[in-house]
Amino acid sequence: MWKNNYLFPVFLFCCSLLSGQSYFNFQLEGQTRFEGKGVPDVHIMNITAGEATISDQNGRFTISVTMGDTLLFSAVQYQRKSLVISTSILESSFVYVTLEEFVNELDEVVVRPYNLTGDLIRDMNGMKTEQVVTASTLGLPNAYVKPLMQSERLLKEASMGPFQIGMLTAVPFNPLINMITGRTKMLKKRVARDKKYLLTEQVRNYYPDSIFVKRLGIPAERIDDFMYYCEVDEKFDSIVATDDHIAILNLLRLKSKTYRENNQLE
Template structure:
């Protein structure tokens, strides 16, 4: 006789627990306020119960919540929204897009051209950098500069500083080198290589194309102007591109005045 009562008791108990569990779940969807598009990846935080959910690609979420719980919804691209649940039923939340507006910036003291800008940069005070020293690595001794092979003096010397050198100080091994064709060819090769490197450096800083862009001359008139300047290679190697351009401008004024 007690079995039907027990069965009815557990049936009502299960229904009560299911109803209680259902009341603790709140579902909803989060949409963009302007486009009504679903917002994926929004965080739905129940501040009252310390639980959280994240919306799917349809903007849907399911979080544990009851009446009078406080929800906080956040997304990096939208303004935060916080509200209190009055009834545990499905909700639709509209999020306002977050607009970051920067203050207007006024730029002044802009140089007229690149030459003036480069000149101002050169006039800036330079700060000497501290010597880099790596911990745990012993400080190395400075090594003497090794001259190029074409600058090494391998000539046979008998006289130096106004006196005759003693026989034991004369390098007799230089004689075979001086007579060797291979050695002479090698020395000539290194000398030509060094000259070619210097010519390349000069041509990068001073050539017909650069002069034409600066003075707007062409043809024979440009050739006459280049011959009129008569610039030496040492000046080009020691001067900066800005100094060379200023020199060309100065000579151009002289050239045009000379032709009048």
């Protein structure tokens, strides 16, 4: 009886090591963000373990953590933020850390000769500035026009219709020739393919390679092939259009399972 009481806790401890071994010296990946964009050069310190790292140009970082560790995030122009490592964070293996802008409020002072008070909002409202000259402020017709891709420009050129020359209407032969030869149809397919490629690249840049390799089980050399496999899914465009990173990652997780099965990667 004594042996059973002694061995049972040891057995539970060993099981916890086997089932939760990822909670020890876990490499946590994440991204520091502000207003939806990655923040580079953020100092991330594990004040519990005494380790530190710095976010890259896209705001991404990797740091070793264990359950209960406290991470401290600090950067110029942003408020310090702490994060306690919980079970949900370890299970997600990737975390987005949203930073808040640091506003240094000064005591009211008067600075001559501009009569500045030190209150940025009050001073900005009281300052007279010249209007910024841009295409939009000038009201130019093409101010908000999105630049066309090369394939879109070629398609537009190949499909140009009649145009006026004085009192006469000229009908160019290029659109007719392009339609007969199939060039217009080919360019339409190229435009659709280019738009799909840009959408796929957008998703590809949301996550580091380690997410595909570690969480989705996709070998690094097959990530591009996997993304092509995902983009042919009819749900891909609508889910990506939401810009919901969690929903997109869930779609990738579902697609990764069938991709691994189809390619014998299990």
